[in-house]
Amino acid sequence: MTAVPPSALVNKNKKNFLGMPAPLGYVAGVGRGATGFTTRSDIGPARDSSDVPDDRHAVPFKKKKGQEEEEDDDEDLNDANYDEFTGYGGSLCTKDPYDKDDEEADAIYEAIDKRMDEKRKEYREKKLKEELEKYRQERPKIQQMFSDLKRDLAQVSEEEWSSLPEVGDARNRKQRNPRGEKYTPLPDSILARSMTMAGTASAIDPSTGLASVIPHGTQSVTPGTMTSFGMLTPSGDLDLRKIGQARNTLMDIKLNQVSDSVSGQTVVDPKGYLTDLQSIIPKYGGDINDIKKARLLLKSVRETNPKHPPAWIASARLEEVTGKIQTARNLIMKGCEACPQSEDLWLEAARLQPPETAKAVIANAVRHLPNSVKLWLRAAELETETKAKRRVYRKALEQMPTSVRLWKAAVELEEPEDARILLSRAVECCPTAVELWIALARLETYENARKVLNKARENVPSDRSIWITAAKLEEAHGNANMVDKIIERALTSLSANGVDINREEWMNDAIACEKSNSVLTCQAIIRAVIGHGLDEHEMKDTWLEDAESCASQGVHECARAIYAHALSVFPSDKNIWMQAAYFEKHHGTRESLESILQRAVAHCPKAEVLWLMGAKAKWLADDVPAARSILSLAFQANPNSEEIWLAAVKLESENNEFQRAKKLLAKARSSAPTPRVMMKSAKLEWALGNLDSTISLLDEGLKLFPDFAKLWMMKGQVYEQKGEPHNARDVYNAGLKKCGISVPLWLLLSRLEERLGQVTKARSVLERARLRNPKTPELWLEAVRVEKRALFREMSLSLMAKALQECPNAGILWAEAIFLEPRPQRKTKSVDALKKCEHDSHVLLAVSKLFWSERKVNKAREWFQRTVKIEPDLGDAWGYYYKFELLHGTEEQQAEVKKRCLEAEPCHGEEWCKISKDIINWRKRTEEILIMVAKALPLPT
Incomplete structure (x- = not known):
């Protein structure tokens, strides 16, 4: 087993951050509030130079002036550098780079803001507009407040303007009562003292006319010389007449000095100098700087693209406008050299050149563009003789034999026989030109014209004008039967060749035919196409509209043909017969009206209006027996008809047959008693002066028809005529109990009270009438006039204001209100009236x-x-x-x-x-x- 060295144990317990540099801006203990400290034993600062400074206990010191200016200059105070958190020092994130993520985030936020802004944009704008209008109504501008007064200023005369006082303080007594200005003449002693104190003065010797400098202070100033104050008289006073003479003398001296040079050639004409100046009138009144800019711009365009014809044309026209016609001609000719294939350039060059030079320019243009129709036409226009024009057109037709425009222009210059020969050649060269075929047909005889039109139909089978011309030809030669056949064949042939039959176009052709006096052709076209493309349920309305349109355009035969066709399809329609009868009444003759009315009553015997129109037509023609016979036939067709009874009564009464009229009315009352029959019976007796019979008939009628207001009105008026106003008042009051909504009855009662001197009662009647019939303009108008007639102007104005509030759209009230105002305010009132009741x-x-x-x-x-x-x-x-x-x-x-x-x-x-x-x-x-x-x-x- 291997032993571990002690150094390894030491390294194992060592922290990994020891010996490493501190992060940038790190201060130990800053999270706990510590920012570093120093002791007396320390020398220098206790922190490193990279530590965050602590300025909480810093001692302020005064900077030097140069240092302050340098720091102020370094600070960027631009609005783009301002941040709402850190001020002008920059935002918190200025040290970080602006990458694609930031850009994408800004775009998303901007889209969201835009979407949220559009969400309630319409409502917000509408609300803002309403608030603004409300604000303008509450606080109008001074201009709006005085708009009516400004309109009235147009009525102020010049004398009133001149009599206006000056602006000033009314409290100032001197301004209210201005005193006249006083002028005190200057003493001669002051003039003399000023003359001696001045340095020198110019003087003109009147004998020699030369100017000299005379020092003041010398006593050698002769009377009659001009000083700095004017011309002195022998007494020492100023002579203004001599001043004017001296001025003219000085002007003559100056003009003479510049009029002739050393060599004797005249430089200035002293007499016509000012006249010549006035004759110099600038041809262009615009800004010279604009001309220079335009000229420079067009020059740049020409140099950049010399093959651009509009640049040359614009440059030439600019020079033409500024009056430099020769410069314009030079420019346009340079353009023709640069762009010889531009038709517009050659035409512009010919326009700018004088006539003789223009011919040469056009000749050169034709060499470059031999197939330009406009150039050949322009060349013909420049010729003054007809023979020369014909020669130009023939040369042009040799170059372009298929130009219809050239053929038409050439034909217009020829005589009829030569034109026919030329047109025969033209239709060979231009077989599809319909206008040439029609023109040739008009110049040919009847038989040859038919052959020409047949050839035209073979060459152009899809044109309707050839068929219409053929129909006109047959009509002109009296073949009325052929007209309808030709139009029918035209529709069949055109449909077979795939041509759409446009009803509107054919109707316009019919109108053109009537205007050219081809009535039969017009009627044939209407009969053929009037029902084309229409459903059965829309025929009647469409035809009536077409007839009204034709009548408004003045083509009466077209309208008559439409009515005739409509009556043939709908023979028992009363409305069509009435429209046709009204048309004949206004645009036809008496015979045509009587004819159509006879046919109308035969097809519509129950139509009372048609019978009455027929009887009235006979009566107006002074044919009373015929009118009676028509009314008798009407009685047979319409027994017990009120209109026919009353028409017969009127016919007899107008012709002084009063006994027959009375018998007719008696028969009508027994067989068909109606309110109108009772009223007409009473009116006839009243007109004949039988007032007692009138009252008895009115009483009889009121028993049968107590709600008929006209009977009450007639009875009251009869009593007024008899001189019994109290009985008339009782009749009106009784009638108002039965007919309280009759406005004329209320007005009659009010006027009766006013005539009797009872103005108060008249007011009371009108007030009761307005309560019973609210918002009735006639009652308000009568109330205003009652006060006006009683000379209570303020009361009438007050009533008119109330009336306009209750009936704001009543024209009769506004019309009365205009003339209630004083004369200067009437125009403003009329403007308001037209706004309400246009x-x-x-x-x-x-x-x-x-x-x-x-x-x-x-x-x-x-x-x-x-x-x-x-x-x-x-x-x-x-x-x-x-x-x-x-x-x-x-x-x-x-x-x-x-x-x-x-x-x-x-x-x-x-x-x-x-x-x-x-x-x-x-x-x-x-x-x-x-x-x-x-x-x-x-x-x-």
Whole structure:
């Protein structure tokens, strides 16, 4: 057994870290709070130089100035070096390298942050927007607060501007009452003292016109010489007239000095110098630096790629814009040398050159590009004589015989006979050019044209225009039977050749045929393609839409053909007959209207409207017996029809056959008593002046129909006409018990109380009416007008504010509110009204009247036209429009307004109904009522 040496035992018990260097920054006992210490016996520091320093008990010492500046300069204060934990010293991990793992981790965190940010992004942005809008509403900008006042500044006149006081403190008495400025003349003694104190003064001898320097202080200044203060008179005063003369003399001396050189050649023209300066007008008003930059850039492009034609063109146009036309020509010619195969370059060069030089340029271009159509056309344009142009086109056609564009241009220059010969050659060279075939057919005779079109169909079997031209040809020569056959063959042939039959394209061809006066061809096309590709359930609606579209475009024959085809497919459809009848009424003749109405009542005998339209057409044509016969036939087809009864009564009453009208009404009351029949019976008696019979008929009607408000209104008005207002009041009150929701009845009672002087009762009636019928604009409007007529303006404004709160979209209220405001505020109010009721006819009419009151005639006319277009049934708009044209328009404009009003036949409007429904005017027609309304309406103020 071998003994173990003692050294081995010692090494076995020895720790492995003994004798090894300490880790970097290691301090013994630092985990327990110890940082090292020193004793008096030690010399120097107790720690190694690599230990962590302990500055807790360090004695502060003052650094030197140079040392502080050096350390401050070493510190990096950039934002990229800032860390929220360690400040500007760098982050905690600055010593570690930034590897791919760190990059990947940063990318993952960034993606997560982005995903979390997008999660509620829309909600956050929406909430931020709402908060911002709320903040703007609570705290608006000063610009928004004074926007209405800024709009009103446009109404301020120049005199009002000049009368505005100056800005200042109102508390300052001197500023409130400014005193006029005082001007005290300067004494002669001060002028003399200043003259003697100055150094020298220039003077001009008026005899020689030479300037000299005279020292002040000498007494040799003669009267009439110019000093530094002006020209002195013999008395020592300043003579301003002499100052101007001396100035002109000095200017003449300077101009004379530079006008002629030593050799005698004129350098400056003293008379035309300023004129010449004014004549120099720069051709380019932009920045010269931009021109230099563009020129340098384009030069770089040209040098980099000299084969790029747009660079040369842009350079030439830049020089052209700056006025250097010769430089532009030189540049474009260099470009043509560099790029001789560029068509655009040659065309630009020809444009920049004068005409004679341009011909040479185009000739050179044609040598390089003999197959360019544009160059040949440009060459022909440069020629002034027709013979030379023909020669150019013939040379071009020798080079390119298949160019359709060149053939068309050449044909346009020829006479008809030469053009026919040229076209015969053209169709040989271009057999697929349909336009050339059609042009040749138009120049040939009838027989030859048919042969030409047959050859065209053989060469181009897929083009429909050849077939349509053939149909037009047959129509022009009176072969109406061939037109339909040609169109049918066209559809069959095109379908066989794989051509899709597009309904819209054929309809457009039909419209073009009507515009070229080929009516039979147009109708044949419509009959052939109107139902192509349509299902049975959509035919009717589609055809009616097509007819309306054609009518709006002014192609009436197309619309008439569509209606005719639709009626042949749906002969018993009342709506189609009515649409066709309305079309004939507006766009056809009286005979066509009567014809279609006769066919309509034959197919739809139960349609009362068609019978009435037929009877009215005969009545308007002054054929009363025919109208009676139509109504008698209508009675047979529709017994006990209220509309037909009343139409017959109106026909007889309009023709002064009152006894026959009474008999018809009596028969109607016995066989078919209706509220309208009772009302018309009473109205006829009222119109004839039989007030007692009227009241008895109204009582009879009220027993049968107590809920019919018009009977109560008529009875009350009859009592008012008889001069019995108290009976009228009782009738209105009794009627309101039965018809409490009738707004006109409430208005009649209120106006009756107001006429009797009971304004308080009128207010009470309107308040009860508003309680019974809330949110009714007419009642609010009447309440406002009651206060206005009573001269309580503040009360009317208050009521109008309440009315607009309850009925914010009522146009009649906004229209009244505009003219309640003072004149400067009306424009702002009208803007608010248009925002609330953009398409309301009452608001548009109010705006028209507003422009009229401001003497803006063109704008007023434009707004009147817009008003009657948006609601042609408003009679007040027509009345104001006609009155406006009577004052400011021509006779043609007045006649146009009257014509449009007669076509519209308006029935509504406050002033219109007041006149048209007056029993005195019961037989007045629309034209007479229009004149009466225009006369009764007040001028807008």
